[in-house]
Amino acid sequence: xxxxxxxxxxxxxxxxxxxxxxxxxxxxxxxxxxxxxxxxxxxxxxxxxxxxxxxxxxxxxxxxxxxxxxxxxxxxxxxxxxxxxxxxxxxxxxxxxxxxxxxxxxxxxxxxxxxxxxxxxxxxxxxxxxxxxxxxxxxxxxxxxxxxxxxxxxxxxxxxxxxxxxxxxxxxxxxxxxxxxxxxxxxxxxxxxxxxxxxxxxxxxxxxxxxxxxxxxxxxxxxxxxxx
Numbered sequence: 001x002x003x004x005x006x007x008x009x010x011x012x013x014x015x016x017x018x019x020x021x022x023x024x025x026x027x028x029x030x031x032x033x034x035x036x037x038x039x040x041x042x043x044x045x046x047x048x049x050x051x052x053x054x055x056x057x058x059x060x061x062x063x064x065x066x067x068x069x070x071x072x073x074x075x076x077x078x079x080x081x082x083x084x085x086x087x088x089x090x091x092x093x094x095x096x097x098x099x100x101x102x103x104x105x106x107x108x109x110x111x112x113x114x115x116x117x118x119x120x121x122x123x124x125x126x127x128x129x130x131x132x133x134x135x136x137x138x139x140x141x142x143x144x145x146x147x148x149x150x151x152x153x154x155x156x157x158x159x160x161x162x163x164x165x166x167x168x169x170x171x172x173x174x175x176x177x178x179x180x181x182x183x184x185x186x187x188x189x190x191x192x193x194x195x196x197x198x199x200x201x202x203x204x205x206x207x208x209x210x211x212x213x214x215x216x217x218x219x220x221x222x223x224x225x226x227x228x
Contacts, residue, residue, distance in 0.1 A: 032116075033081065033082055033083060033116060033117070034054070034080070034082075034083050034095070034109060034111075034117045034119070035078070035080045035118055036052075036079055036107075036118075036119035037073075037076070037077045037078050037119075037121050037122065038050045038073050038077045038079070038097060038122045038123075038124060039077055039121055039122070039123055039124070040102065040123070040124060040126075041102075041123040041124055041125040042125070045077075046073070046075065046077025046078075047073060047099055048073055048075050049072055049099070049100070050072065050079070050097050050098065050099040050102070051070070051098045052071040052072065052081065052095065053069065053070045053095070053096045053098075054069035054081055054093055054094070054095055054096075054109075055069075055093060055094050055096070056094075057092040057093055057094055057108070069081055069082075081095075083111060090111075090112055091112075092108065092109070093108075093109045093110075093111075094106050094107070094108060094109070095119075096163065097122060097124065098163070098180045099180065099181070100181075101127065101181065102124035102125060102181060103124060103125050103126065103127030103128070103162065103181050103182060104124075104127070104180055104182075104183075105122060105162060105163065106160070106161050107119065107122060107159060108159050108160075125184075126181070126213065126215070127181020127182055128181050128182055128184065128210045128216060128217055129178055129181050129182075129216045129217070130149070130178045130182055130208060130216075130217050130218075130219055131178065131216075131217075131218060132175070132177075132205075132218050132219040132220040132221065133170075133173065133175055133220045133221070134147060134220075134223060135174050135220070135223070136222065136223050136224065137203060137222060137223075137225060138225070141170070141172075141173045141174030141175075142170055142174045142191065142200070142223060143172065143174060144169060144170060144194060145169070145170045145191055145192060145193045146167055146169060146192040147168045147170060147176045147189065147190075147191060147221070148165070148166075148167050148189065148190040148191075149165070149166045149168075149178075149182070149188070149189055149208060150165050150188050150189075150190070151163075151164045151165070151182075151183070151186070151187045151188075152164070152186075162183040162185075163183070166180075166182065181215075182210060184210045184213075185210060186207055186208070186209050186210075187207065187208040187209075187210065188206065188207055188208075189208055189219075189221060191221060191223050200223035200224060200225075201223060201224040203222045203223060203224055205219060205221040205222060206221075
């Protein structure tokens, strides 16, 4: 616990120093920017090349779409997104952070017109890549189906939460794989057949259990029948 406290303290110090640089680099846009910093949860080191995207909160939709707002973190773990103009004086949005090694996070962001947004340090744990096959009871592969992984959030009221839903498509031989690592915990799995326009009943493998500190995991799924 004490070690984690010092990691957060060091990350906060790095964030404070680099925030000044970010404001100096963007003097004319500071009031219209969303600025944040991403760090490794265990080491406290900056996370470079994390993918940042912004979308509107579906429960508080802005009149203008926020889709397409993206950025990447630099060598200091810093990112800056130009905040879009909306006619609403109060906007709620979701910031998504993904990385090739770390498990992703979602951050609730709110703003008012003409106010700058300076986010607290975002800490990412190492994540786990999940891959496997989807076959039916006769061993036939399921192609071009949606593999939906869902995780129940621990605290839905928290400002920062794990990414809780991932959708993939099975390829040849029924293979699927996550594009980005997932957080540890229990994930439910659903298979939706676009070809047959129905949800396939999972006979085996309806839950994916990802242990802490696991970097890759194979998880095969057996469904009732891909031919009916």
